[in-house]
Amino acid sequence: MQSLRNPLVTLAAGMFIVGGMHYAAPIVNLILLSFLLAMSVTPFMEWAIRKGARPGLAITVTILAVIFGGLLLSALLGVSIARMIEQLPAYQPRLVEVRNSLEAFLAGTGIDAARLFSGLKMQPERIMELASKVLSAGLGMVSLSLVIILIVVFILIEAAAHLRKLQQEGEAKGAMSRYFLFGKDVRKYLGIVSLIGLIVGVCNTILLLVLGVDFPILWGVLSFLLNFVPSFGFIISLAPPALLALLQFGWSKALIVVIGFFLINSFTDNVIKPRFMQKGLEVSFLLIVLSLVIWTWALGPMGAILGVPLTMVLSRMYREYAEAEQNRINQ
Known part of the structure; x- marks a missing residue:
């Protein structure tokens, strides 16, 4: 009975915590995003130290890079989002033209496109209103960037202090050592995903610059962030620039954007990613789906980005706890 009670109590506590996170999502998102960014850059600081750089220099360079880069x-994001909000009304006539052309094409195939679009609530006015709300929310997040940068800097300072203690105590001693070993896989995963996301974001930005699509930096950053959402992130990051290319230039350049994004994503997933991603760091599709459903409900849209790393942390915590309990029973 006791063995059954403990998992049930753990499950109930977990549901209570997730429910609390749902109501405190704005603050929780700010803190968790800061930890995610800090854990993403920590592996590069550790790599520099392992290569012989002085710890103080590696820490200082990492912190300065975070501050100035952030x-x-x-x-750049603030300016891009503000400009796009201003230009949204200019895209609406072209959106009406695209909808009319789609209606004419579907009508030729015998489909009542007007009723279909009405049922799906795909009126241009509603789409522009939704886009304005999403962009305004993004602008609000950018306005909090200074707070996020400060939190990341303090986390890196604490991480550097922990790293020095770890080197002094050795890997087998102290709670701080266990803390660093606990986060090792998660930090390695985040570091790899960040590197791949950076490559994807830069390549997508260059492609959009060459094609002349508006706000290429904004879409490149979106590609980087959504790279933390395996499988589904690529599709979400593709939709806005492809739609914008359609509104600006027509179907041909929109198709080029889709093909270009697909080729870049395929290259990074099949060529670059296997070189870095070790066995055991891959995330199962079931875990991705569950993470998206649970954490998006709990934290809103930001939960889609934070979901997989959070699930990895909880999974590692459970394994550590199960191993400790098994060792205690065996003694």
């Missing part, structure tokens, strides 16, 4: 990126 401020520059926030400024």
Whole structure:
């Protein structure tokens, strides 16, 4: 009976915590996103130290890169989002033209497109209103970037102190050592995903710049962030620039954007990713789906980005706890 009670109590506690996170999502998202970014850059700081760089220098360079890179990126994103909000009304006539052309094409195949679009609530006005709300929410998140950068810097300072203690105590001693070993796989996974996301984001930005699609930096950053959402993130990151290319230039360039994004994503997934991703760091499709459903409900849209890393942390915590309990029973 006791063996059954413990998992039930753990499940009930977990549901209570997730429910609490749902109601405190704005604050929780801010903190968790800061930890995600800090854990993403920590492996590069550790790599520099292992290669012989002085710890103080590696830490200082990492922190300065976070500060200046974060401020520059926030400024670029803020300007891009503000400009796009201003230009949304200019895209609406072209969106009406695209809808009319689709209606004419579908009508030729015998489909009542007007009723279909009405049922799906795909009126241009509603689409523009939704886009404006999403962009305004993104602008609000960018306005909090200074707070996020400060939290990331303090986390890196604490991580550096922990790393020095780990080197002094040795890997077998102290709670701090167990903390660092606990997060090792998660930090390695986040570091690899961040590197691949950076490559994808830069390549997508260059492609959009060459094609002349508006706001290429915004879509490149979106590609980087959604790279943390395996399988589904690519599709979500593709939709806005492809739609914008359709509104600006027509179907031909929209198709080029789709093909270009697909080729870049396929290259990184099949060529670059296997070189870095070790066995055991891959995430199962079932875990991805469950993470998206649960964490998106709990944290809103940000939960889609944070979901897989959070699930990996909880999974590792459970394994650590199960191993400790098994060792205690065997003694």
